[in-house]
Amino acid sequence: MIKRTLFFANPAYLSTKNEQMVVSFPEEDKKETKIPIEDLGYVVLENQQITITNGLLMKLVQNKTAVISCDQQHLPCSFFQPLVGHTEQTERMRHQLNASLPLKKQLWQQTVTAKIENQAQHLLLQGKNALKLKRWAKDVKSGDTDNHEAYAAAYYFQNLFTIPAFSRNQKGIAPNNLLNYGYAILRAVTARALCSSGLLPSVGIFHRNKYNAFCLADDVMEPYRPFVDALVYDIVETGCQIEELNQNLKAALLRIPAMDVMIDGKQSPLMNAMSRTTNSLYECYAGSSRKLLYPNF
Template structure:
């Protein structure tokens, strides 16, 4: 199972030796992880140093390296130049994608996000009926900004009337930042593996954003991070530390139901991004979205697996 590896201790040295990522402090080895087990590498710590082989060997395997700022949000990412064997053809199809197709794709993404938000609210005993109605109102390109209308209701219902989403704030917001950083790395790797370019988004188009497509495609999965953060808050944990990081990086292994049965989120993301690549090639907006996770105490019928 691929792991999201987080470097949070200051002044460590990272290198690659015989198929392992090694982590040392001075002359003492602090740990080693097989490269084949790594899904993404996230670095928060100050004074981290590394050999060039870390970037080259991870890039060879399509593994993104995310460097975070003090607010636990990504400030830089190393993205492999080569991915899928059809990368050239798929990137050309992506670049040639029409504006109407992009608007159709974005509408589908927003509908899926709003429905997932409704599921999370319902799971936590909140009124969620309006979210299905909002999802149905989303038109091509979301010109009415239904996404923002849903967000205004969602944040207050989930975290309380006094909560507001602020990337620079501590507490719940810092936990959300970190969870989204993990999610962004997972989606970025899937984009590379599918032969698409992360800068060319279907909605986000900020010239300074090199990962606009990743920001687009992580939207339907964000509410799953929100649920993990809410669980941490209910457990009395509201700051980013080793324990909360471990809980949030575990989202990669969260099982989601789909046409092929249950599969980890990291695998489902790959299928979702692949469906986007096919949509660009066929010029038909047909996406495979995540379904809500099955509660741990639910009884699953064999026909649903």
């Protein structure tokens, strides 16, 4: 089932009644709205004048709805996650924490290979040369000791956008702002799926920054990034204004959880595919599988 994404850019009062989210607006001409909580997958709170009740927060978290709040620059900055995301959470976390170094290196090898292959397919879709990426994808070693991921990313972004002086940098020129926003949404999708699979988003395969609470999310989302890149590329190609993230651009990027992707030979919404990926990761931790399931671009 595809869950709905709600985006609140205006002042609102959010509460709950009869297992529904009740949305009230300060403006007298706007009618009160009710949405079933079970239909909600993501709720993005952007306006600083939004009030949300604790009762609603509790029900959203119990429904595994990702509640994302934004900072003063209107970028996602926090994500509410449940303390208990799966009935077997303790056992699953134990398998995750006991994962051997060789297993982690193999998982990272699969992740980097899938990411580079998807980057190559995206370049080919846009009629660009991807021979180097194809070769690097085949040469990734256990643990990516040769750092093919970094080389591939640099080449990929140098050749993707035909924008003078463009380079991938969080504080760089547009469309870096669109990529930042899209990746933040993707990160929340990944963290939500990891929690639902009973895993710790903070304990990564490769990423291990002590200041990063979402190391595993940053690992698992890597092969999904080209899907965000493709959406941003399409927006850029329309010729619309991209220097400032307006409401229309955000609305387009908030389609990311419902994007169609191909995984295991079947078409699936990205949010559902991510759940299959995180479940396959648990199976690798538990020793019942050695293969991570990632989408093919």
